[in-house]
Amino acid sequence: MTPQPEERQQSGSTSTDRAPGPDATRVLVLNSGSSSVKYQLIDMADGSRPAAGIVERIGEESSLLRHVPQDGEPRETVRRFADHGEALSAVAAELAADGAGLDSPRLAAIGHRVVHGGQRFTAPTVVDDEVLAEVERLVPLAPLHNPANLTGIRTARELNPALPQVAVFDTAFHTSIPEHAARYAIDVETADAHRVRRYGFHGTSHAYVSRRTARLLGRDPADVNVIVLHLGNGASASAVAGGRCVETSMGLTPLEGLVMGTRSGDLDPAVILHLHRVAGMDVDAVDELLNKRSGLVGLCGDNDMREIRRRIDAGEDDGHGGADARRAQLAFDVYVHRLRKYLGAYVAVLGRVDAVAFTAGVGENSAEVRAATVAGLEVLGLEICPERNAERSREARLVSPEYARTAVAVVPTDEELEIAAQAYRLVNG
Ligand SMILES: Nc1ncnc2c1ncn2[C@@H]1O[C@H](COP(=O)(O)OP(=O)(O)O)[C@@H](O)[C@H]1O
Ligand SMILES: CC(=O)OP(=O)(O)O
Numbered sequence: 001m002t003p004q005p006e007e008r009q010q011s012g013s014t015s016t017d018r019a020p021g022p023d024a025t026r027v028l029v030l031n032s033g034s035s036s037v038k039y040q041l042i043d044m045a046d047g048s049r050p051a052a053g054i055v056e057r058i059g060e061e062s063s064l065l066r067h068v069p070q071d072g073e074p075r076e077t078v079r080r081f082a083d084h085g086e087a088l089s090a091v092a093a094e095l096a097a098d099g100a101g102l103d104s105p106r107l108a109a110i111g112h113r114v115v116h117g118g119q120r121f122t123a124p125t126v127v128d129d130e131v132l133a134e135v136e137r138l139v140p141l142a143p144l145h146n147p148a149n150l151t152g153i154r155t156a157r158e159l160n161p162a163l164p165q166v167a168v169f170d171t172a173f174h175t176s177i178p179e180h181a182a183r184y185a186i187d188v189e190t191a192d193a194h195r196v197r198r199y200g201f202h203g204t205s206h207a208y209v210s211r212r213t214a215r216l217l218g219r220d221p222a223d224v225n226v227i228v229l230h231l232g233n234g235a236s237a238s239a240v241a242g243g244r245c246v247e248t249s250m251g252l253t254p255l256e257g258l259v260m261g262t263r264s265g266d267l268d269p270a271v272i273l274h275l276h277r278v279a280g281m282d283v284d285a286v287d288e289l290l291n292k293r294s295g296l297v298g299l300c301g302d303n304d305m306r307e308i309r310r311r312i313d314a315g316e317d318d319g320h321g322g323a324d325a326r327r328a329q330l331a332f333d334v335y336v337h338r339l340r341k342y343l344g345a346y347v348a349v350l351g352r353v354d355a356v357a358f359t360a361g362v363g364e365n366s367a368e369v370r371a372a373t374v375a376g377l378e379v380l381g382l383e384i385c386p387e388r389n390a391e392r393s394r395e396a397r398l399v400s401p402e403y404a405r406t407a408v409a410v411v412p413t414d415e416e417l418e419i420a421a422q423a424y425r426l427v428n429g
């Protein structure tokens with residue numbers, strides 16, 4: 001639902017119709033999740049980020065907008081935002097208060113993260129009615145993500161119809177995956193009739209991190225083979241050969257592959273049939289189980305890797321005779337075991353691997369996950385230097401020893417910068 005004009009007035013922002021000025025260099029990046037919007041204003045002229053923020057708990061009793069101007073104190077608003085439209089209108093008002101509203105002549109475009117672009121969108125795309133209709137058609141393939149992305153685009157268009165809106169798709173980087181890796185081994189006619197195939201997600205991150213890793217090695221991305229492990233709330237692995245993605249762990253939807261915060265990742269498809277036939281669960285109940293009550297949270301009650309490590313470290317002193325710690329350890333072990341299987345598989349897919357890059361919340365911050373993932377894989381040329389791995393840094397860096405055959409790296413992802421850069425390139429020709 002988009003907000004009515006009077007509601008928008010109430011939130012303090014009005015719609016305008018102002019096109020970008022002659023030297024517009026800023027891009028507003030919007031990353032709309034199922035119940036949140038993250039945003040960053042990025043100036044492509046100098047790489048500065050004049051503002052950033054997040055709206056959380058959209059649609060709940062009370063939402064939180066945290067706006068962080070580059071020069072100034074963070075501002076917090078606690079208020080109910082019924083939907084992404086209301087949230088975005090409030091974000092526009094905060095930006096306007098900084099003199100950087102959606103009518104600013106310095107704004108070149110808005111870059112939207114759109115999760116599912118199907119097979120059609122292989123590159124960033126300026127949004128028009130026809131593009132919106134196609135993204136709408138893909139909603140059944142990403143029911144948690146695409147509706148929020150659509151609301152974000154529609155609201156931004158209403159706030160300033162003259163501003164270019166650019167959709168940057170999570171799936172785009174994966175459209176290079178060869179047919180034999182994208183196909184599920186099911187009846188071809190049925191699969192094609194319903195667009196059932198592996199699409200892959202987090203592509204913006206995999207693209208950015210694989211390129212950044214090549215740069216870290218001082219090499220051309222076209223000459224380098226990289227395995228990227230994007231370990232956030234959602235998690236996925238990809239195999240990138242010479243800058244092109246050839247395999248990834250997510251599939252038709254962002255449910256396949258690695259163990260995630262709340263999602264199961266891979267399982268025998270018959271588990272679903274069994275839960276339906278034997279446990280009497282309908283599809284919506286199974287959907288909810290696999291997406292929201294599985295993964296780390298399903299295994300141990302926590303989806304945050306920091307909390308899981310804290311429980312493991314507490315050991316017998318957890319107040320429950322070690323039971324809390326054992327469950328946390330099991331969740332950790334299942335998580336790492338799945339990662340190791342993918343890592344080994346992608347070595348086989350690529351043949352030669354120049355680097356393995358860890359990224360996103362867990363990959364960038366958990367030395368324990370990195371160490372456990374690579375432990376004992378010297379036979380594959382993989383090794384970690386404990387001192388380098390323990391270092392705390394926000395910079396891209398190697399954590400393998402100097403002599404290692406394959407580099408192991410920690411490379412902070414920057415999906416916002418990648419979206420801004422792609423959107424800016426597109427609108428500037
Ligand atoms: N210091 C840390 N140690 C271990 N895990 C961390 C740390 N900081 C963040 N994380 C993990 O990162 C996850 C979030 O990753 P992030 O990439 O921000 O996710 P998303 O963008 O998918 O919301 C958290 O759930 C948490 O488990
Ligand atoms: C596609 C996907 O899983 O995204 P996220 O990690 O933001 O949930």
Ligand SMILES: [Mg+2]
Nearest residue numbers: 232233234360
């Ligand atoms: Mg993320």
